[in-house]
Amino acid sequence: MKLGTELISGRMVDTYVMSAEDIAERIRTMEIRGAAEIARRAAQALKEDVDSYPGQDLQGMRSRLEKGRDALLASRPTAISLWNGVHYVFKDTSKLITAEEYRTKVRENADRFIRRSKNALKTIGILGANRIREGDKVLTHCNSKAAIAVMAEAWAQGKRFEVYATESRPWRQGVLTANDLAKLGIPVTIIIDSAVRYVMKDIDLVLVGADTIASNGAVINKIGTSQVALAAHEARVPFTVCAETFKFSPRTIYGELVKIEERDATEVVKEGEVPPQVRVFNPVFDATPPEYIDSIVTEIGVIPPYAAYQVIIKELGQEFIFYED
Numbered sequence: 001m002k003l004g005t006e007l008i009s010g011r012m013v014d015t016y017v018m019s020a021e022d023i024a025e026r027i028r029t030m031e032i033r034g035a036a037e038i039a040r041r042a043a044q045a046l047k048e049d050v051d052s053y054p055g056q057d058l059q060g061m062r063s064r065l066e067k068g069r070d071a072l073l074a075s076r077p078t079a080i081s082l083w084n085g086v087h088y089v090f091k092d093t094s095k096l097i098t099a100e101e102y103r104t105k106v107r108e109n110a111d112r113f114i115r116r117s118k119n120a121l122k123t124i125g126i127l128g129a130n131r132i133r134e135g136d137k138v139l140t141h142c143n144s145k146a147a148i149a150v151m152a153e154a155w156a157q158g159k160r161f162e163v164y165a166t167e168s169r170p171w172r173q174g175v176l177t178a179n180d181l182a183k184l185g186i187p188v189t190i191i192i193d194s195a196v197r198y199v200m201k202d203i204d205l206v207l208v209g210a211d212t213i214a215s216n217g218a219v220i221n222k223i224g225t226s227q228v229a230l231a232a233h234e235a236r237v238p239f240t241v242c243a244e245t246f247k248f249s250p251r252t253i254y255g256e257l258v259k260i261e262e263r264d265a266t267e268v269v270k271e272g273e274v275p276p277q278v279r280v281f282n283p284v285f286d287a288t289p290p291e292y293i294d295s296i297v298t299e300i301g302v303i304p305p306y307a308a309y310q311v312i313i314k315e316l317g318q319e320f321i322f323y324e325d
């Protein structure tokens with residue numbers, strides 16, 4: 001959509017809705033969702049913005065990208081993968097002097113981030129599949145592409161098992177999971193979120209994804225995950241998280257608390273369904289403490305949650321944290 005015209009490099013140029021801002025809006029409304037997916041799409045959007053920027057004005061190019069960056073970062077506050085992805089795109093760009101150097105670096109960074117993230121998903125599938133045994137009953141919560149990659153790989157290896165997928169109110173991502181698994185031929189049963197403890201006695205393994213993993217090993221994932229973990233702990237069922245290293249949060253090393261997104265009341269009750277004095281609280285994520293987590297399947301290995309700090313330092317690094325040098 002054309003917005004108007006703007007003076008760029010001394011000439012009037014038609015301006016269009018910035019693709020990064022457009023993508024940010026689609027992420028905000030959850031048209032694009034899933035912690036890893038939003039990060040990859042954000043990196044791709046920034047790359048497209050730098051590609052489509054007309055002219056060789058470095059300052060203008062930087063401002064355009066920074067506007068997109070800010071919109072993307074504001075779109076969903078919890079998933080650190082989005083933050084890591086966006087910052088990765090700007091890695092080593094602050095001292096570049098020409099627009100061409102800047103464009104090339106942004107492109108390379110975005111491509112590398114997307115490639116690494118997609119490869120991570122494949123590796124997680126392979127490593128995690130070792131955790132599923134023939135005849136298992138697996139329970140999953142929400143719709144995690146990483147958890148699904150594990151189940152898909154185990155199924156492709158010939159293991160036969162079945163899955164219980166929680167509905168995951170209010171967005172009902174469990175329906176997406178059931179569809180994804182059914183397409184692969186994996187037997188799947190949908191349960192409502194409050195049926196988790198009831199079925200847990202029959203479950204052999206819980207597999208979930210993550211939006212953020214803190215330096216103390218706590219896993220922030222879709223609301224209800226910590227209740228699933230409690231029920232698994234009580235029934236002595238291993239609770240396994242599937243997450244690439246971009247889900248680990250460098251910010252938590254500095255003591256920062258993970259911001260839990262709260263969404264609109266209308267996602268829980270329809271307009272007019274309750275009188276206006278009724279408050280609705282709609283947190284989107286919760287934190288599962290490390291003591292309830294058996295292991296985290298990452299692309300660099302299956303690790304205990306307590307290894308989170310080392311993962312952050314080794315994989316994401318200090319210089320990455322302070323990308324603005």
Ligand code: RI2
Nearest residue numbers: 033034035036144145146209210222
């Ligand atoms: P992958 C999702 O967030 C869910 O919380 C899911 O468990 C997590 O991202 C990880 O998903 P939302 O966008 O990255 O539905 O494993 O709020 O696909």
